[in-house]
Amino acid sequence: MADETWIPPPLPATWLRRLVEAMTDDAGEDGQRTLNELDASLDQLSKGALRPEDCRAFWHEKQPVLSRYFELVASVIESFGPPDPSAVAEEWKRMTDRSFRDEGVRGALRGAYERLTEFDAPLAGPTGPEIRAAIESLHGTVSPLREVLLRRSDLFVAMLLGRHIPAEKVSAYRSLLVDLSNGYDQARGECLTSLYLSLGRWKGGGARPAERAIWGLFGSSAIRYVLDRARPETDLDRLDAISELLIKRWPESAGATLAALGEALSTAVDAQLELLIVRALRWVDPSALAPRIERALFERLLLAAMSGDDADVREAAARALVAWLGAEAAEPLRVRLSVEPDDDVREALLELFASVASESAA
């Protein structure tokens, strides 16, 4: 066989930085699926004779898949913060400071970021040794991704620079992709846990809001994670902070919020989560919901919450309904008033009813 290697085209060097940053990314299930597709294809390929034309055909076939994977990562990086590099660097520093307690780890991550930002211009600057040095500068971190990169750095460098990958290393290349995926999944979980636990911290030297960091790093999947994790939550400061997160990230969080509210209402054991969501809904703009069906579903859920077992949830639902419907809330309020058993809730309902009635009259 004249040529036993295949030659993927070079990838922009910015992708390296994005991939390293992807240890805290939002690729999640989509990224895993893409890597699984690549894995299956490489497996198939490695069983046959690796002729150059096969390799090129494989690349042409799979290149869109690989691009999609990197695009997925890139979309998260773009939501990371403003395009100003210094602001992104600052955000990176804050994120690492918050996520890793050990100062050595934090220093290594900051150093790695500084090295990687030097590779901004696609293909202009990076060389194999530089990339290897950047990966090695992650040494000492707890990132499982770093372990993967170091262990397979020769393949990774070849992949990024478009160098020949010998046929006998195709299976190693395949497992590199899988390991990368597993690595950042682990790191992602670690960071999300750390950020969740810091939500609502209001005292002590380290007090600062984590909401922006959570959203910036993990996008809408962070909302799903936070809502799932909040089910058994008892810390009131943390619950308030989660409520604030839903308000600030509305309407991007609407889908996850809708699903969580529906589940909380149907299971009837999540009054705390139900109250958290219903209270948040009072402060969001319902018109920002694009599909009308979502708005209608939320209204139905609020009406259901207004008839629930928990008095605080009923009052919160009534307030949210008034915020959403204005004068149109008069009728459901009137109906609820006729059966409401709790004195405090009745008083609140009367007050709300009077306010919407006067609004209607005006």
Added chain:
Amino acid sequence: MWLLRIARRGNWSSGSAADAAKDLEPRREAVIVEDVSVFRVESEREAADVATVRVATQRRPSAVDYVLLPDDVVRALCEVAHRPQPASHPLLADRHYEILGLADAARVRCLAERLLEVGVTATRIKERDLRDAVLARLDSDPDLLRLLKPGWQ
């Protein structure tokens, strides 16, 4: 008396120590367990003021429940340490203390039982009353205006 950071009325009305204990449990961040925040108050009126300012500077409007813990009951079971919070509203900053040792679940349960025995219950400030109280303070309290959370104005 000690005003426990915001509580839940339902946890103190059931008569169950297990429920009351939920509001005494410390906040946990992985292996770190924070001591439980309380504010020193001399009267029920002062407690209402502290609760009002605490809520207005830390969360959006909604009814608030709080619990007053008798000093002798708390000190019989736990130590209390003065931990000023200078970044908080002046009414809160120097009144901030922490109850130590509540990482121990048995001690939390014991404290909850004792508090229920002496008749501790939660006090609620309704949202309308809370809003009136905040509005009444705003003219003469520039710090409150500066630290006010969204939704109050």
